Amino acid sequence: MINLRAGGYGMSREPSQFRPPRLERLTVKNLRSIGQGGVAIDLPRSGPLVLLGENNAGKSNIVKSIEILFGERWPKSHKVEEHDFFGRDPDGISISIGASLSAVRCDCGGTVAYLKWEYSTSTDGDPYLYKKRCDHCTNSYPSNKLRQQLFAMIIGADRRLSQQLSYYSQYTLLSRLMHRFHERLTSDPVRREALKTIFLSLLEQFKGVPEFDDFSKLLSETSEELGQSLPYRLDVDFSAYDPSNFFRSLRVYPSLDGEIKSFDELGTGQEQILALAFSIAYAKAFGDYEGLILVVEEPESHLHPLAQMWLAAKLGDIADSGLQVIVTTHSPHFVDLSKPENLVIVSKPDAGTTRTVQTSRDDLVEHLIGKGSDPARTTSESIGEFYSSSATTQIKSALFSRLCVLVEGPSEELSFPTLLGLVGFDALREGVAFVSAEGIASIARWVRLFDAFQVPTYCIFDTDSDKSGKDAQSAQASRQDIFRSLSLDPTYAQSAALSNEPLHVESSYATLDANFEDAMAKLLGDVWSSAYFEAFEVIGASKPLRARYAAKLVNERTSNLDGPGGQAIGRLATALRQKLGGTISLPGGARDVGKGIVDVPRDLEEPPF
Numbered sequence: 001m002i003n004l005r006a007g008g009y010g011m012s013r014e015p016s017q018f019r020p021p022r023l024e025r026l027t028v029k030n031l032r033s034i035g036q037g038g039v040a041i042d043l044p045r046s047g048p049l050v051l052l053g054e055n056n057a058g059k060s061n062i063v064k065s066i067e068i069l070f071g072e073r074w075p076k077s078h079k080v081e082e083h084d085f086f087g088r089d090p091d092g093i094s095i096s097i098g099a100s101l102s103a104v105r106c107d108c109g110g111t112v113a114y115l116k117w118e119y120s121t122s123t124d125g126d127p128y129l130y131k132k133r134c135d136h137c138t139n140s141y142p143s144n145k146l147r148q149q150l151f152a153m154i155i156g157a158d159r160r161l162s163q164q165l166s167y168y169s170q171y172t173l174l175s176r177l178m179h180r181f182h183e184r185l186t187s188d189p190v191r192r193e194a195l196k197t198i199f200l201s202l203l204e205q206f207k208g209v210p211e212f213d214d215f216s217k218l219l220s221e222t223s224e225e226l227g228q229s230l231p232y233r234l235d236v237d238f239s240a241y242d243p244s245n246f247f248r249s250l251r252v253y254p255s256l257d258g259e260i261k262s263f264d265e266l267g268t269g270q271e272q273i274l275a276l277a278f279s280i281a282y283a284k285a286f287g288d289y290e291g292l293i294l295v296v297e298e299p300e301s302h303l304h305p306l307a308q309m310w311l312a313a314k315l316g317d318i319a320d321s322g323l324q325v326i327v328t329t330h331s332p333h334f335v336d337l338s339k340p341e342n343l344v345i346v347s348k349p350d351a352g353t354t355r356t357v358q359t360s361r362d363d364l365v366e367h368l369i370g371k372g373s374d375p376a377r378t379t380s381e382s383i384g385e386f387y388s389s390s391a392t393t394q395i396k397s398a399l400f401s402r403l404c405v406l407v408e409g410p411s412e413e414l415s416f417p418t419l420l421g422l423v424g425f426d427a428l429r430e431g432v433a434f435v436s437a438e439g440i441a442s443i444a445r446w447v448r449l450f451d452a453f454q455v456p457t458y459c460i461f462d463t464d465s466d467k468s469g470k471d472a473q474s475a476q477a478s479r480q481d482i483f484r485s486l487s488l489d490p491t492y493a494q495s496a497a498l499s500n501e502p503l504h505v506e507s508s509y510a511t512l513d514a515n516f517e518d519a520m521a522k523l524l525g526d527v528w529s530s531a532y533f534e535a536f537e538v539i540g541a542s543k544p545l546r547a548r549y550a551a552k553l554v555n556e557r558t559s560n561l562d563g564p565g566g567q568a569i570g571r572l573a574t575a576l577r578q579k580l581g582g583t584i585s586l587p588g589g590a591r592d593v594g595k596g597i598v599d600v601p602r603d604l605e606e607p608p609f
Contacts, residue, residue, distance in 0.1 A: 021149045021291040022324060025100035028065045030086040030093050033058040035353040042358060047339045048315050048325035051356075052399060053346035054431065058354030059328040062346070063154065063295055065097045066326070068117055070152035070293055074144070075117045076128045084119075086353075094120030104149050110136020112146060149291055153279045155272060156297030177282055195243045202241050252278065269302035273311070280318055293324045300331035308333040332396035337449075338388035340364055345399065345453045357454045364452055371448040372484025387449060394435045395446060402431035403579050404450055406443045407460045410436045411516050414548035416460070418555050423566065425573035432576060440464075440478040444485040451485070456579050459486065459509040463498045466514035482509070503568040505575050516547070523565040527554055 022043070029038035039062065043049050051059045068078050082088055085095060096118040104112040111134065118129035131140040186192050207213045219234050254261045254274060263271065279294055299315065300308045312334045319325040327334055335343065341364070345357040359367070361380040368383065369375050394413070398404040405427075407413050413436040417427040427434060437443040440461050450457045459482055464475035472495065479493035486508050491497070498504070502522040504511045512519035520528045528550060535549035 019103040020322060021104040022102050023066075023070070023099055023150060023291075023293055024102050026062070026065065027096075027098040028062065029096045031065055031095050031097065032061040032084060032086065033348065033352060033354040034061055034065075035086050036093065037353070039354060039356040041344055041356060042341075042360075043324060043326075044339065044342045046320050047336065047342045048319040048327050048334075049342055049344065050334055050336070051326070051328045051344045051346050052330070052335060054348075054400060054402070055330070057346040057348050059346045060297065061354065062356075063297060063326070063328060066152050066293065066295055067154055069097055069099055069115060070147070070150050071154065072151075075130050075147075078119075080119045080127075090121045092122055094118050094122070101150070104146065106132070106134040106137060106139075107143050107146060108134065108137040108139070110134045112142075115142060115147075150293060151291065152293040152295055154295040154297065155275045155279065155299075156301075199238075199242045203238060206238070267302065269307070272296075272299065272301065272303075276311075276315075280323065291324070293326065294318075295326045295328075297328045298330065299327060299334065300329060305333065312336070330400060332393050332399070335396040335399060336388065337391050337396070338384040340384060340387065340449075343399075343453070345455065347454075359452055367452045368448045371451060371487070372444065372481060373448055387445075390442065390445065392436075392438065394433075395437075398433040398435045398450070399453065399455060401433035401455065403433070403456045403458060403576060404446075405432060405434045405458045405460060405576065406437050406446055407434060408437065408440045408443070408462060408516075410544035411547040412436070412460060412512075414544050415516075415520075415551035418548065418551035419569055420573050420576075421555050422558060423570045423573050425576065427576075430576075430580060432580070440475060441481070444478070444481040447482065447485040458576060458579050461509070461511060462515045462519075463495055463500070463511050463513045464515070465495050465498070465500065466518070501568070502565075503572065505568065505571040507575060507578065510572055510575070517543070520547075520550075523568060524554065525565070527558060531557075 025040060025042050027038055027040045028034050030036060039058075041049070041062065051062060053059060068075055080095065082090060085093060096116065098117075099115045101112055101115060106112045112132050113135060114133040116129070116131055116133075119127050120129075121127055123129075130142060132142040132146065133140070185195075207216075216236055219236065254263065254266055254270075266274070276294075276296065276299075279292065282292070296315070299311055303311065308331050312331075315325055315327065315334070316336060329335075337343075341359065341361050343358070347355055347357075349355055361383065365378055365380055365383060368378050405416070407416065413434045416434050417432075420427055435446075437446055443459055443461060447457050447459065461479065461482060462475070464472060464479075467475055476494060479498075480490035483490040483493045488508070498511055498513070500513050501511075502513055502519040504513070513522075517532075520532070531550040531553035532546060534553065535546040539545045539549050
C-alpha cells in the first residue's frame with residue numbers, strides 16, 4: 001500500500017525520517033463576525049494554540065473555519081446561510097478561508113503549501129471556490145485523499161461522543177478507526193493468508209452441520225430453477241465470520257469496573273474527557289496515515305477547577321508530543337504563559353468585528369524592552385519561564401477582561417470594586433478586573449505583557465511618602481518602572497513630584513498617599529475608620545479581609561457619599577470608564593457625587609463579557 005503522506009507520529013516509521021503534515025497558518029475573511037480585514041493565526045510548533053477572550057468575541061467562528069476546511073464534510077458541500085456572511089449581507093463580498101500547510105503531499109508527489117476555500121454570491125455559476133497550490137503540478141483541484149491528510153476532530157458541548165463512536169457517517173472517528181484497522185490487518189500478505197485459512201476452517205465447521213449444508217444447497221438450486229435466465233441468485237453470506245471483516249462489528253462503549261455502560265449514563269464532563277482519550281489514542285496509533293487537528297471548545301465545561309488544571313496539563317503534554325491541539329476557553333487554567341506565542345486574544349473592540357492579537361517571542365521581547373524592561377534579562381529564552389513563574393490565577397483571568405486594574409496587593413483588589421459601587425460603577429458588569437500584582441515592583445511587568453496583547457490596563461499604587469532610606473529608594477525605583485511601562489516620564493515618579501491627595505487620579509494611573517490604609521482613613525473619615533475597626537472584631541487581623549469587609553459596610557451604610565472622598569472615587573470611576581472607551585449619562589435615581597460623577601453600565605440586563 002502506498003502512503004501518500006509525508007509521514008506522521010504513528011507507530012510504523014521512525015520520527016527522524018519525516019515530518020507530519022501540519023496546519024501552519026489560518027486566515028479567515030468575512031465569516032460571521034470576522035470582517036473584510038480578516039484574522040490571521042499562526043499555529044505553534046509545540047503546545048496547544050489557545051483562543052481566549054470574552055463571550056461572543058468570535059472564537060467559535062474561527063473554529064468554524066477549521067471545520068469547513070478540515071472537518072468531516074467535503075468543503076464544497078458546506079451550506080452557506082445569510083448569517084454566515086459578515087454583517088449578514090452577502091452582496092458584493094465573499095467568505096474566504098486559507099490554510100498554509102507543511103509536509104502535505106499532492107497526488108502528483110509534490111508538496112501542497114496552500115489550501116483555499118471561498119464562497120461568493122456575486123460569482124456567475126458555481127459560488128464555491130476550492131483549490132490548492134502545489135510546487136510540482138498545475139492541477140489546482142484538491143482530491144479527497146489530499147484533504148484527508150489533515151483531519152479536524154472537534155470536541156465541544158454540542159458534539160456528542162456517542163456520535164463519534166458510531167458509524168453515523170464514514171467520517172466519524174470510529175469509521176476511520178475501523179477502516180485504518182482493516183488496512184493494517186490485511187496489508188501483510190502472511191497475515192492475510194492466515195486469516196483466509198481461518199475463514200475456510202470456519203466454513204468447514206458450518207458445512208459440518210447437516211441441516212445447514214442441506215439448506216445451502218437447496219437455496220442455491222431453488223433460486224436457480226425459479227430464476228431461470230435472471231442473473232441473481234440467493235446465497236448465504238458468511239462475510240461476517242471472515243476475521244478480516246471483524247472491524248465492521250467492532251463497537252466502543254464506556255465501561256465501569258469491566259461492565260459495559262450506555263453513553264446516556266455519562267456526565268457531560270466525563271463524556272468530553274473520553275472523547276479526548278479516543279481521539280488522542282487514534283492520532284498516536286494511526287498518525288502516519290493522516291494528521292489530526294484536535295479542536296476542543298471550552299474544555300473547562302462541566303469540570304471542577306482541579307479537573308480543569310489536570311486536563312490543561314494533559315493537553316499541553318499531548319500537543320508537545322506532536323499532535324496539533326487548538327483550545328477555545330474562558331478558563332485561566334488553560335492559559336500557559338510559558339508559551340506566550342501560543343495565546344490568541346480574541347475580542348470585538350469596534351463595531352462587532354472580531355479581532356485577534358497574537359505575538360511571536362521575538363516581537364514580544366522587542367515590545368517589553370521598548371516599554372522599559374531590562375534588555376539584559378529580557379530574552380526569547382527567558383520571558384516564558386519568567387511570566388509563567390510570576391503569574392497567579394487572578395493575573396491570567398485578567399486576560400479575559402475588558403480592562404485590568406493592577407494594584408499593589410489584595411487589600412486594594414478586594415475593596416476597590418465595592419468602593420466604586422458607591423458611585424454607581426459596577427466593575428463586574430463592566431468587565432473590569434482588579435488584580436493584585438503582589439507588590440508594587442511587579443506592576444510594571446504585567447502592564448508590559450498586557451499591553452503587548454492589547455488588554456487595557458490601569459494602575460493604582462502607593463506614593464510611599466512615609467518611607468525613608470533604602471525602602472524609599474526601592475519604592476521609587478518601582479514607581480519609575482511603572483511610569484516607563486506606561487510610556488510616561490519616570491522623573492515624575494519621585495515622591496516629591498506625586499500628589500499628596502489621599503486618592504489622586506490620572507488618566508492611566510492613580511496614587512494612594514501614603515498607602516491604602518492611610519488613604520482610606522483620610523478619604524472617607526469616620527465612616528471608614530469605624531467600619532475598619534468593626535471588621536477587626538468580625539474578621540480578625542488580616543488587612544485584606546478587613547478592607548473588604550469594611551468596604552462592604554461602607555457601601556451598605558452610605559446612601560449618598562458627599563465631599564472630597566466621593567468626588568475622588570467618582571474621578572477614579574470616570575478614568576476607568578474612559579479607559580473602557582466613552583461615557584454615557586447617569587440615569588435618574590443614581591447617587592450624585594458631584595464633580596466625579598460617572599455613568600452606569602451600558603446594558604443593565606446583560607454583562608458585555
